[in-house]
Amino acid sequence: MTYSEENYIKVIYHLSLVSPKGINTNAIAGMIESKASSVTDMVKKLAEKELVDYQKYQGVTLTQKGLHAAKMIVRKHRLWEVFLVEKLDFTWDEVHALAEELEHIKSEKLINRLDEFLGFPKEDPHGDPIPDRYGQMIKVEKQLLSEVGLNKKVMCLGVKDSSPSFLQYLDKHQISLGSEIEIINKEAFDMSLTILMNGKEILISNKIAGNLFVKVI
Amino acid sequence: MTYSEENYIKVIYHLSLVSPKGINTNAIAGMIESKASSVTDMVKKLAEKELVDYQKYQGVTLTQKGLHAAKMIVRKHRLWEVFLVEKLDFTWDEVHALAEELEHIKSEKLINRLDEFLGFPKEDPHGDPIPDRYGQMIKVEKQLLSEVGLNKKVMCLGVKDSSPSFLQYLDKHQISLGSEIEIINKEAFDMSLTILMNGKEILISNKIAGNLFVKVI
């Protein structure tokens, strides 16, 4: 599998988690920052290699083989992220771009040794589950902070958007994985929240709350 | 710089350590396992980017810019080798192929953090010096075991050939960096050596002795 093929498989995997039907050409092109025609070309090649099922105009779905390949790429990506944050002291907004490169290093032995070195982590620094060598991963029962009711206490589990600007926002407000938050008020007009964290009240917008995964505690 | 350009620069660097004049096309082709015509094409591109000086039929030499680029690739390669051996318990014959891939990961910050994490090592697992972030490295005063006189005591510093088969041979005979060796006998006919190591006498061929760097102690 080439670098480029791996990127396509990974993007198709991420899209199929959101919408489980056939993934359409334009959606892939948007994620990979290429053009629809390029996607058609690549998808044909992936279909020949039996990594995806593809019918003209009907979008693609991953085959079993493609799904497993995708999970192994995600596994590498997330294990490298853990390494970068825990061992090399990178912040959680810096690691994504680096992991995009490291995920293409081809060695099962390397990634299994890395997994062991890191103590077989189950989640990456953004709270996303890490597939094990067989592709199995935990299912985190999480919901968006924007969906939680008033006066509930929650624990921060992860992010939906993992763009550097959002992660830096969280850092600035000292919100990290494990942070405990209580919802004090919800403004009807703009759905902004007043939350209590570490004894301090903070106002956060609906957009922020809509990108933060939490679990009621 | 592309993956392929980096490989060419690295090979030209290694060849220029051995012969300091212009490096010829065929030598590069041999190392990179490509054809002379491909080398000519690539060398023209590298010359345009001012990484090498090139005149038709006269071979190439690295420019200052090219030399620095080469050292940074070597730095990455050797630091990743240290990581693989010291942190992930790989053997020294396994790491070269993996480091060939890892050396192309593009991030100065990552490699400097890795350097720090490893405690700023000065040598890689094969005894080769690791350039620092400015390209500086120690010069190991080493000679080949085959060149050392009778009855001398030496310490093993590194290898000339780092192919898996040679490294596995050394492992099998428990010869590693730091091993102390005394030369008991030198056979005039085939230049094979009888050496004393850990109280045991071993016979080694001239070919082995010609690929093992040592220092007289």
Added chain:
DNA sequence: AAATAAATTTAGACAAAACTAAAAATTATT
């Protein structure tokens, strides 16, 4: 249901990096 809009695919082209085969230059040999 026909017309229009949007999405997708095809056809043809391009850049990077490799190749083969032939031509040109350099080096070695007689």
Added chain:
DNA sequence: AATAATTTTTAGTTTTGTCTAAATTTATTT
């Protein structure tokens, strides 16, 4: 010094992954 052998370069192809522009299919509106 002339010829032969070797090395290097040029010219023309190939493959991978991308692109634009045109054609086709599917979806949406009127």
